[in-house]
Amino acid sequence: MTVFIIRRLMQALVVVFLMSIIVFFGVNVIGDPVAMLISPDADQAEMEAAIRRLGLDRPIHEQYFAFIKGAATGDFGRSFIFGEPALKLILSHMPATLELAFTALFLAVAIGIPLGLYAGLYPDSPISKGIMAGSILGFSLPTFWVGLMMIMLFAVHLQWLPATGRGDTGTFLWFETSLVTRDGLSHIMLPALNLALLKISLAIRLTRAGVREAMGQDYVKFARAKGLSPRRVILVHVMKNILIPVVTVMGLELGSLIGFSVVTETIFAWPGMGKLLIDAILQLDRPIVVAYLMIIVLFFVLINMIVDILYSILDPRVRLQEQGA
Amino acid sequence: MTDTQIIAPVPAKAETPFAQFRAEFFESKIAVGALITLGIVVVLALLAPWITPQNPYDLAQVDVMDARLPPGEEAFSGYTMWLGSDGSGRDLFSAILYGLRISLAVGVASGVIALFIGTFVGLFAAYVGGRVETLIMRFVDLQLSFPASLVALMLVALLGKGVDKIILALVVSQWAYYARTVRATALVERHKEYVEAAICLGLSKARIMFRHILPNCLGPLIVVGTVQVASAISLEATLSFLGVGLPQTQPSLGVLIANGFEYMLSGRYWISVFPGLALLLTVVSINLVGDHLRDVLNPRMKK
Numbered sequence: 165m166t167v168f169i170i171r172r173l174m175q176a177l178v179v180v181f182l183m184s185i186i187v188f189f190g191v192n193v194i195g196d197p198v199a200m201l202i203s204p205d206a207d208q209a210e211m212e213a214a215i216r217r218l219g220l221d222r223p224i225h226e227q228y229f230a231f232i233k234g235a236a237t238g239d240f241g242r243s244f245i246f247g248e249p250a251l252k253l254i255l256s257h258m259p260a261t262l263e264l265a266f267t268a269l270f271l272a273v274a275i276g277i278p279l280g281l282y283a284g285l286y287p288d289s290p291i292s293k294g295i296m297a298g299s300i301l302g303f304s305l306p307t308f309w310v311g312l313m314m315i316m317l318f319a320v321h322l323q324w325l326p327a328t329g330r331g332d333t334g335t336f337l338w339f340e341t342s343l344v345t346r347d348g349l350s351h352i353m354l355p356a357l358n359l360a361l362l363k364i365s366l367a368i369r370l371t372r373a374g375v376r377e378a379m380g381q382d383y384v385k386f387a388r389a390k391g392l393s394p395r396r397v398i399l400v401h402v403m404k405n406i407l408i409p410v411v412t413v414m415g416l417e418l419g420s421l422i423g424f425s426v427v428t429e430t431i432f433a434w435p436g437m438g439k440l441l442i443d444a445i446l447q448l449d450r451p452i453v454v455a456y457l458m459i460i461v462l463f464f465v466l467i468n469m470i471v472d473i474l475y476s477i478l479d480p481r482v483r484l485q486e487q488g489a
Numbered sequence: 490m491t492d493t494q495i496i497a498p499v500p501a502k503a504e505t506p507f508a509q510f511r512a513e514f515f516e517s518k519i520a521v522g523a524l525i526t527l528g529i530v531v532v533l534a535l536l537a538p539w540i541t542p543q544n545p546y547d548l549a550q551v552d553v554m555d556a557r558l559p560p561g562e563e564a565f566s567g568y569t570m571w572l573g574s575d576g577s578g579r580d581l582f583s584a585i586l587y588g589l590r591i592s593l594a595v596g597v598a599s600g601v602i603a604l605f606i607g608t609f610v611g612l613f614a615a616y617v618g619g620r621v622e623t624l625i626m627r628f629v630d631l632q633l634s635f636p637a638s639l640v641a642l643m644l645v646a647l648l649g650k651g652v653d654k655i656i657l658a659l660v661v662s663q664w665a666y667y668a669r670t671v672r673a674t675a676l677v678e679r680h681k682e683y684v685e686a687a688i689c690l691g692l693s694k695a696r697i698m699f700r701h702i703l704p705n706c707l708g709p710l711i712v713v714g715t716v717q718v719a720s721a722i723s724l725e726a727t728l729s730f731l732g733v734g735l736p737q738t739q740p741s742l743g744v745l746i747a748n749g750f751e752y753m754l755s756g757r758y759w760i761s762v763f764p765g766l767a768l769l770l771t772v773v774s775i776n777l778v779g780d781h782l783r784d785v786l787n788p789r790m791k792k
Contacts, residue, residue, distance in 0.1 A: 179631060190647035304776045306723045308730050309765045312750065316758055327754070423639035430731050445646050445733050453646045460639070468634055 176465045183461040188231050241451035250455035261436030263341050265421040268359035276367020284375025302365030311358040311431040325354050328433035355432040374406035419467040513785045520781030523774040530771050534589035541583035560759050573759040585767045591741040596722035599659035607667025615675035616698045629665045637662040650736045659721045670713045674706040708786035715779030719772045742768045
């Protein structure tokens, strides 16, 4: 087990290292580092001073090591717009994004699994067909478009829910969060639902496929033959076997939720990392862009690694296979 | 996309594989409807300069007096704006058709380039085998562990705006899907009898790969291709909507929707909604066609 975890850690390190090269070269070789890293308002003298300060006159490999050294100590430079360290800005916007992503994940599981269960148990009922058609739409419709429609319907036309911002936040444990105030909750509803739509469709499909497969298995037949009530067979025997893969996949989607939140945050003016990124791109605030990219890569690698390790704990076959190879 | 197993009755023996494929495809009314819709969308986009009442990007034909007219209102210069007009007085119907041209061109171009690169890399991996194959596929798996939209967003963040850059970002974010599909199919095909026969004939490995195995990978490739083109169109629209995709000089549907967004809160819904519906119609109909193609082309679905 330890060997397995160490091997996974090594792989994760290699990936982060590769991505740091890609991001670094993306900024410094494909793009024009002077234009990207130095504020466009700088005059000639400032620019030359900045080139020396940033070490852009040094050979490329030395520059890369300097970048890595900075990144390892959390120094990605200062934001041109806010004048604060880029990393600090991103970390200060992170709770809003995580709150949105976790709420969306919760909605996806809470809405998707029951609907998928129904569609799997009664595949021929018109309601199930409606659910499945809805999930196809959920996959095909662009997230930003659905977000616009939600704003139009719920915020402009019906005026039920606010369309922009985070609302009042309260403190829960150590976090500032919208989830503990009424106003905050009303603000998070639309963005969280918008972000969750794709994942609701995914949860519906996974659960439905799992239920349909499980219903034909011997253990279900046996449980029925024992005379257990259908409710108990489904809620205890079937659900137990389906929930592990469904929840694992949904957990794996957390990374993509954080990535996708860029779109949702922009539409609903949600003050998270994603909106910060888009604003930074539009205002050519490169230190923030670079820091965001490295952090999101780290996030993904971490999530993938944790899921892999959890998997190997839950399912010894994965671990044994790796060791055999 | 759907995993409903519709076991279609096998049609009477058709003469050629293509005729059989056509017969099976036309069994689904939804797919045929989607194909017709898609055809209409493409034809309208291609014919845009000849069938629209105005060229929305010719300043001489646009009148600011017509700005923000609701749908069905008559423009200053006489014709009816069935879908209304946008913030600068462009007829939305015309702007949408012109936007469709750009959206479709970018989506199809990046889809086709990604298809070629991905197919080549996937086949090459299956062809050389060994360590090179492992290395290539590791890289493909690595890339696929990030969602395509995030990869594209990272790239535009680094590259900046512009048609060429968006196409590059879409290609880089999508090629891996083709590579994985081709390699998986090629590995299955490699052990079939016709390949053994070709090896016995003494044909070169490259010839077997490209002339014998590649044509048999086309089914899965077409399926992945349709879905990927739809997602490329949708991704481009998303990036353009966020303001990091195409510039204002290349007004695709995403740019149109973004331009209408500011009017949305004041109740002028049509400036965003109609371009959005056009996008929706395109993406959903491509997906429905692709979905049915998968059922028809997938031999496992047949009984």
